[in-house]
Amino acid sequence: MNGTGDDGWSEGRLLDVTQPAAPIGYGIVQPGPYVRNGVPVIAIRDLDNLSDRTTHRSSPSIEAAYRRSRVTAGDLLISVKGTTGRIGIVPTGFEGNISRDVARVRLTDAHDPEFWFQLLRSFAAQQILQLAAVGSTRQELSIGTLKMLRFRFPDRPEQERIAEALLDSDRLTRALELMIAKKRAIKQGMMQQLLTGKIRLPGFTEVWEELHAGDIGQFKGGSGFPVRFQGSKSGKFPFFKVSDMNNEGNELFMSGAKNYISESQRKQMGAVLMPKQAIVFAKVGAAVFLERKRILTESSCIDNNMAALILDDTRADVRFIYHMLTNFPMGSLVATGALPSLNGRQLRSIPVSLPTDLDEQREIAAVLGDADAEISALRNRLGKAQAVKTGMVQELLTGRSHLAIKNAAS
Template identity: 25%
Template sequence: MTKEIKQRIDQIKNGEVPQGYKKTKIGIVPNEWEENKLKDIAPLQRGFDLPSYQINKGVYPICCSNGITGYHNEFKVKGPGVWTGRSGTIGKVFYTEKNYWAHNTSLWVTNFINSIPKYIFYLYTFIDFSKYDAGSTVPTLNRNDIHSLKISIPSIAEQQKISEILSTQDKVIELKEKLLKEKEKQKKYLVQSLVTGKKRLKGFNGEWKKVKLGNLMNENNEFVGDRNIKPVAIGVYGIRQREDIFSKDLSKNYSRNKVFKNNQICFGIGTNQIVYGVNIVNKIYCVSPAYKVLDIVNIDPYYLKLLLDINNLRLSSLYLIISARQGKSVDFDGLFNEEFDIPLFEEQKAIAEILTTADKELKLLQEELEEEKRKKKALMQLLLTGIVRVKV
């Protein structure tokens, strides 16, 4: 960011009007930008009814509140088009180059007046319609509530240039997302191949042995007492900080919580599956007394996690007990009697190292993706408000 742009941002934050800008009811904008109501630039209209039994498979996207949900053999609107959610899911804005069927759960732009579709897509995304939710039980967006919004837009030429810049950033994000998905597929293949023994690592040919799950762990009921230990929760995403999950104030008395240390596993109960977390980060946490904490023995901790990952759906279907009277519980006797074929420790470790490296690559790619998304958000803030001007 140049010194000039930083100075302009500071001026606008302080209510000062930079040279080439004007003060309006909606804020400080470039002199050339025109102020209009939303309905006078890109008005919205409720989509068209299309019951599921009337859908005939075709090539025209069915555009609903949560995006494209299918394809029909007829279209109602000529592309390119922009729509957003009217009922059910609101806030997200979508764009298509194709002719499409605007579904009755959507609001679609009926006309682009002194504006281009791609620019309106970015502008409406930036506005964030979710703030105008008028629903009580079902999220609802009333077009009358947003049609009166005043917005300021540049010339068609500047809209085109801004759209090109943001589209380029979108392509960067799409490439990162595609690469991330490919890496996730590769890791999944490696897990399924290596942990089941379908694929052996070079240099390992030892016989795998059948062991009971219960022989790989010993229960440990160490309590926190008067120590100050950070609480965590265990769920479908593994180990998570409690403050990241619960917004309300939490109890500060964790004396009866169980200690959860490195090389331990913690079991709990999810909505419809057994949940667990394996502590391999060399940190000490504490968990609710309702969890079962066990020391991991006779197996590499990360390998144990992988073993449970690929078997958890089957294990949950067998040993997660759901009772109308007693609620949910885990049949740990049955679970711990399950037998698995596992390799010798050195091969476990080698497999774990390969898949740990894959995890690090995935984490790095995810961080890069988030960074590109932050860049796009910053670009939208600067370009769609006119703080940064583009040459046309």
């Protein structure tokens, strides 16, 4: 192990920070036979969530033959075959074994497992692990190579402070993820009730109609977009491709395109102009199954892998129908074939439950829009929390920044 640098951090091999008895080792070669009440065996697929005990369990007799690969709380796990470099840490209360594709790292008392878990997941450490892997078709990290890999680290007190700070950040991120999942589930339940009339909003008593999408609007396919017309960042009309649905800011409304055209160009290519408030979606290719629907904010052209629903606004509110279509799996209409696609007959047949009162449609859309706004705000908070965590990792796990030592309570 090298000496301590000016920042108080040392550099050494992974072998230097592990317990000498069985520092780094592979798991069992043959984890079977699997038995209901046997010993848990952790595989690569389990590393991202070790709090959920693996369902694969080996018989005690098989496990006993590989006792050196037994893992206990605080052991670090690294995938070493196939998908190399995935990191796990064995949670408190867990005892089991690991498969042959996973290596165990057991640290000495001078090192904090949570710090090393965070360090080995960092971008810099992942680069080290990936460069150390060999193999063209199936990557592999040998135990000998792992032992020789070098990392920089501080003493244990600073390791613990860094680990706690990063764990706090992870807890916030996880809490936000759970909150988003909960809000999405609540919204889904609201959609199933409000968009079918099973639950009515106060003050509305008018009947609902059972219709089809073709009764409330018309579907139009997009137009071919020759390459010679592509690439302009300005023009009278945006020309949307399916990929534009991924653009930041286009999560609900299609407000920005990567390509624009002039009126003369539109006429030259014979592109169909879709009106403001049309609902657009993919109609050809695997993107159909992504179930993305968007609303145009201005008159636009769309490519021939997309289609638009142009509503009769005297019968249907665009935001209500948007939510209804979001709740309808268009992929279920696709016939088995080489290329997934939707045709006009299928689209016109989509069932629609519709309040005859436009105000009720608008109120339902507003309630669901509020739910979307809550989820969007939480997603923004999550993005900021993840950005903060990235910055903390870059600063704290490199020694560029140090956490102050907390004063003892008086």
